[in-house]
Amino acid sequence: MTDGNGASARAWPTRRGGYDAIASTFGADRADLAQWALTTGDPLMDAVVDEIHAGPSQVQAMLQQGIRGGLASLEKPTPAVRALLEQVEAVPPYVDEAFLANEASPFFTTPAPIHMTSLSAGALIRVYASPSIAAVLSNTGRLVDGAERRLQETGKWLVTTMIPGALRRGAPGYIATLQVRLLHAHMRKAVLRQGYDPAAHGAPINQVDLARTWMDFTLTSFVAEAAMGFDLTEQEIAQAYRTWWYVGHLLGVDARLIEGIASNEQAARMDALLQAVTGPLVPEASALANATVGSVAAQLRNQLRLPVPVGTRLLRALARRFHGDALADELGLARHPVAGALVAAVAGRVRGRRQALRQAPDRWAANRRSNIDSAKALLAGQNAALFEDHRHG
Numbered sequence: 001m002t003d004g005n006g007a008s009a010r011a012w013p014t015r016r017g018g019y020d021a022i023a024s025t026f027g028a029d030r031a032d033l034a035q036w037a038l039t040t041g042d043p044l045m046d047a048v049v050d051e052i053h054a055g056p057s058q059v060q061a062m063l064q065q066g067i068r069g070g071l072a073s074l075e076k077p078t079p080a081v082r083a084l085l086e087q088v089e090a091v092p093p094y095v096d097e098a099f100l101a102n103e104a105s106p107f108f109t110t111p112a113p114i115h116m117t118s119l120s121a122g123a124l125i126r127v128y129a130s131p132s133i134a135a136v137l138s139n140t141g142r143l144v145d146g147a148e149r150r151l152q153e154t155g156k157w158l159v160t161t162m163i164p165g166a167l168r169r170g171a172p173g174y175i176a177t178l179q180v181r182l183l184h185a186h187m188r189k190a191v192l193r194q195g196y197d198p199a200a201h202g203a204p205i206n207q208v209d210l211a212r213t214w215m216d217f218t219l220t221s222f223v224a225e226a227a228m229g230f231d232l233t234e235q236e237i238a239q240a241y242r243t244w245w246y247v248g249h250l251l252g253v254d255a256r257l258i259e260g261i262a263s264n265e266q267a268a269r270m271d272a273l274l275q276a277v278t279g280p281l282v283p284e285a286s287a288l289a290n291a292t293v294g295s296v297a298a299q300l301r302n303q304l305r306l307p308v309p310v311g312t313r314l315l316r317a318l319a320r321r322f323h324g325d326a327l328a329d330e331l332g333l334a335r336h337p338v339a340g341a342l343v344a345a346v347a348g349r350v351r352g353r354r355q356a357l358r359q360a361p362d363r364w365a366a367n368r369r370s371n372i373d374s375a376k377a378l379l380a381g382q383n384a385a386l387f388e389d390h391r392h393g
Contacts, residue, residue: 010039013202015131015279026273033256034277037207039198042252044087045185047080053189067178068170088178088250089169092259095246100168102243106236107162108371109364112378113303114230115221116155120296121318122224123216124151128288129327131279132201132209138284139191147291148298153385158217159375167246177250179387184210184252201279211248211257212274218244219267224322228343229350238262286332293319293333313339 012019016038023031051059055078063081066074071085107115127133157176160166166173188204196204218241222232232240241262248258257274261267297311306314317339320328325335357364 010035011199013038013198013200015200016202016208016277017279022273022276025276030273034208034273037211037254037257038202038277040207040254041188041203041205042181042185042207042210044080044084045181045252046188048078048084049182049185049189051078051080063182067175070169087252092246092249092255094242099242099246100165102162102164102167104239104368105162105164105243106232106240107243108164108368108375109232109236110225110230111371112159112375114225114228115158116299117228117296117315117318118221118224118322119155119158120151120292121315122322123220124154124292125289125319125331126216126220126323126327127213128292129278129281129285129331130209130212131282131285132204132206133213134282134284134288135196135201136187136191136204137288139194139196147288148295149386151292151295152382153387156379156382156385157387159379161247162243163375163379164372167243167250174250176387177247181251183387207254207257208274208277210251210253212271212278214244214248214251214253214258215267215271215274217247218261219264219271220322222264224318227321227347228318229347229352229354231351231354234263237264241267281330286330289319289331289333314343317343 012035019031019035022034026034048059048063052063059078059081062074062077063084066077066081066085071077071082071089074081074085077085128137157180160176161173163173165171167177168174184205191204192198198204202208222237222240226232245255245259245261249255257270261270293312293315294308296315297306297308300306300311300314301308313336316328316333317336319331319333320335320340321343328335357367
């Protein structure tokens with residue numbers, strides 16, 4: 001077996017299934033892709049971090065200038081910085097000015113609190129179900145006590161990225177996404193010094209992990225929000241996936257894993273491969289899931305005056321609605337039948353109101369503008385995130 005460059009493939013990680021089983025289910029080509037993805041991080045950004053650690057002190061400043069001003073703004077970029085920025089600035093063919101303006105973003109047909117709910121009870125709970133991600137977080141020493149900050153900072157990055165125009169070169173979402181990519185590379189280097197086992201889990205924050213997380217911000221979130229009554233049309237879903245192709249490009253996710261996906265059904269087919277090589281749950285996943293629920297319940301108390309026990313039951317019910325009882329049971333999320341029935345009833349009413357709102361174009365557009373304004377106000381009141389601190393090494 002060989003990787004995409006014709007080099008000998010690295011050994012399949014022992015806790016991520018096996019080549020033969022994947023090949024028999026998905027085919028040899030998919031198994032080869034999975035093996036490459038499991039053993040590959042982000043070579044371009046990883047090389048930049050190596051330069052930051054080994055080279056002159058100006059590499060970090062050079063990178064930050066290049067992220068903001070582009071490769072052309074640098075007089076003498078280092079080889080790794082040049083290679084990274086060349087990849088980032090090689091604009092895919094589906095990107096044009098109308099795409100970057102993103103004025104009709106489907107994201108803002110839904111209010112920010114719903115996105116935060118799908119992010120917490122939906123996307124992040126499934127992200128944390130990955131043994132390799134749990135292992136990375138364990139090695140940082142902030143497995144549970146950092147859950148609230150990770151939730152807030154992930155939300156900040158997500159909203160920053162989705163603001164219309166934010167993915168233009170040098171704009172806030174573009175910068176934030178490259179900073180997240182840089183943070184991932186610093187984490188890879190750090191956890192390898194702290195006991196992370198690549199023979200078991202594959203490369204830390206590898207391409208499977210990145211693509212699976214991409215699925216959680218797309219497929220998992222779209223399905224979760226629909227389960228709360230905030231459905232998107234087929235056209236809106238296709239547009240949202242295209243936006244996320246470019247986010248994936250900036251994050252260093254290999255295009256073979258994500259580009260071309262334009263529907264939840266297509267995403268689910270690729271996600272089945274990613275899930276098959278994710279590995280079984282580990283105890284840390286349950287701790288992370290419950291810490292995330294607790295963090296959001298505390299926020300609901302502060303924002304909506306919803307008692308923490310009530311918020312906790314509501315979030316557990318939502319998680320079960322999003323992920324199914326089997327995963328929720330494995331994660332130790334208790335059952336709350338009354339809360340579950342309430343969620344289903346409310347979702348039906350929300351869906352009906354949303355469908356009626358779509359029939360009034362002026363009101364629908366005003367709803368979108370209101371959601372954008374609320375998101376900008378939310379961002380204005382937040383503290384700096386870890387990905388905005390350039391001293392990760």
